[in-house]
Amino acid sequence: MSGFTALLARDLRLVWRRPGDVMVVLAFFVVATVLFPLGIGPETNLLARIAAGILWCAALFAALLSLDRLFAADYEDGALDLLLLAPWPLELAALAKCLAHWIVTGLPLAVLAPFMGLLFGLSGEGLAALGLTLLVGTPALSLIGGLAAALTLGARRGGALLALLALPLCVPTLIFGAGAVEAVATGGGFLTHLAILGALALLSLATLPWAIAAALRQAGE
Amino acid sequence: MTDLEVTGLGCRRGGRPVFRDLSFSLAKGELLALTGRNGSGKTTLLRALALLVPADAGAIHWQGADVAADREAWRRRIAWLGHLDGLKGDLTVRENVATACHLREEGTERVDAALAAFELGPLASRSVRTLSAGQRRRAALARVVAAGARLWLLDEPLNALDAPSQAALRAALGQHLATGGLAIAATHAPIDVPNARTLLMDSSPPPGGEEHEP
Numbered sequence: 212m213s214g215f216t217a218l219l220a221r222d223l224r225l226v227w228r229r230p231g232d233v234m235v236v237l238a239f240f241v242v243a244t245v246l247f248p249l250g251i252g253p254e255t256n257l258l259a260r261i262a263a264g265i266l267w268c269a270a271l272f273a274a275l276l277s278l279d280r281l282f283a284a285d286y287e288d289g290a291l292d293l294l295l296l297a298p299w300p301l302e303l304a305a306l307a308k309c310l311a312h313w314i315v316t317g318l319p320l321a322v323l324a325p326f327m328g329l330l331f332g333l334s335g336e337g338l339a340a341l342g343l344t345l346l347v348g349t350p351a352l353s354l355i356g357g358l359a360a361a362l363t364l365g366a367r368r369g370g371a372l373l374a375l376l377a378l379p380l381c382v383p384t385l386i387f388g389a390g391a392v393e394a395v396a397t398g399g400g401f402l403t404h405l406a407i408l409g410a411l412a413l414l415s416l417a418t419l420p421w422a423i424a425a426a427l428r429q430a431g432e
Numbered sequence: 433m434t435d436l437e438v439t440g441l442g443c444r445r446g447g448r449p450v451f452r453d454l455s456f457s458l459a460k461g462e463l464l465a466l467t468g469r470n471g472s473g474k475t476t477l478l479r480a481l482a483l484l485v486p487a488d489a490g491a492i493h494w495q496g497a498d499v500a501a502d503r504e505a506w507r508r509r510i511a512w513l514g515h516l517d518g519l520k521g522d523l524t525v526r527e528n529v530a531t532a533c534h535l536r537e538e539g540t541e542r543v544d545a546a547l548a549a550f551e552l553g554p555l556a557s558r559s560v561r562t563l564s565a566g567q568r569r570r571a572a573l574a575r576v577v578a579a580g581a582r583l584w585l586l587d588e589p590l591n592a593l594d595a596p597s598q599a600a601l602r603a604a605l606g607q608h609l610a611t612g613g614l615a616i617a618a619t620h621a622p623i624d625v626p627n628a629r630t631l632l633m634d635s636s637p638p639p640g641g642e643e644h645e646p
Contacts, residue, residue, distance in 0.1 A: 214534065217535050218535060221520070225522050288516060298507040300504075432479075
């Protein structure tokens with residue numbers, strides 16, 4: 212078994228043993244999105260127009276909610292030292308941790324979001340576009356959040372600092388994710404938005420594991 | 433023949449020199465016990481040897497080659513026991529030890545023997561969360577034994593261990609050294625194993641005014 216698979220399997224098993232942590236995040240997403248139709252009222256046109264932005268923002272907040280424990284748990288129980296001392300690149304370990312986070316957060320959010328979109332009166336195409344953009348865009352959120360989580364290791368009030376660091380970096384992903392869903396409604400440009408979203412995810416994949424690994428080494432000193 | 437050769441090693445933390453110009457060598461089958469007051473730099477030295485903390489002077493050579501030249505090969509040669517146990521509370525004892533082997537990209541054939549060495553057989557399927565501090569320490573030591581590394585770096589290995597567990601650690605260390613292993617342990621209590629040497633870490637501030645540097 213390669214170290215990468217071992218770490219991924221370990222993190223997924225830890226989530227499986229303690230499913231409450233993930234359930235809280237998904238419940239937050241559901242509750243937060245349900246509040247908007249209740250607060251704004253039954254104006255279907257307005258709701259359908261703002262649906263993409265709200266669902267994307269809620270997904271972003273939900274993803275951030277679970278990120279502060281991503282490396283903090285390993286930091287506190289000493290398991291981070293074992294990752295730093297594993298005889299394979301730390302960059303791969305960073306990637307495995309972010310992949311595990313995406314599997315238990317980004318993926319369920321992408322599946323859940325179209326159902327929440329029904330509350331906003333999104334069209335069938337809009338619902339499909341919403342799920343697809345979240346599927347393509349959430350890996351970038353996991354990686355950006357992973358960097359913020361690694362940078363805030365050992366800091367007091369790490370959670371608030373993490374959000375402050377990660378949110379600005381997530382803006383491009385948010386713009387093109389929500390923009391793609393709106394493009395479906397207004398007719399045109401969906402594929403362009405989706406391609407840019409994919410490019411952002413690939414850019415994160417190509418650069419952020421190195422940045423996360425550097426931050427983790429700093430935290431290990 | 434000496435395997436590990438440390439020459440002129442110096443380390444700073446937060447601008448203050450913790451130790452400097454530290455030299456020693458260690459041959460197959462030898463244990464080096466690091467002693468000294470709290471804050472004398474025992475943990476920092478162990479972390480510097482594992483390349484977790486960058487040394488700002490000196491060099492560490494393994495069989496004549498600088499260990500910083502091939503960090504991954506060096507990490508494969510060392511097993512680490514920090515002052516934290518590095519165990520996951522939600523995994524069982526056996527899963528913890530086996531996962532640590534997998535993270536080293538090694539097989540799990542040594543896991544059973546390692547668990548038996550610290551009488552962890554009956555606890556193997558208990559989740560670590562439910563164990564006492566001493567039992568966790570034993571699980572962490574079993575992880576070190578199962579790693580099958582040449583050099584053990586142990587930070588306070590006797591912490592929280594009762595007398596039978598300390599004897600088990602001595603037996604495990606004895607066997608490791610007898611099969612050509614090396615070990616460096618920061619400790620306050622003496623570890624009675626043959627071929628043990630002691631390095632007293634001096635906690636007095638070094639001469640000169642350097643500790644006032646920013």
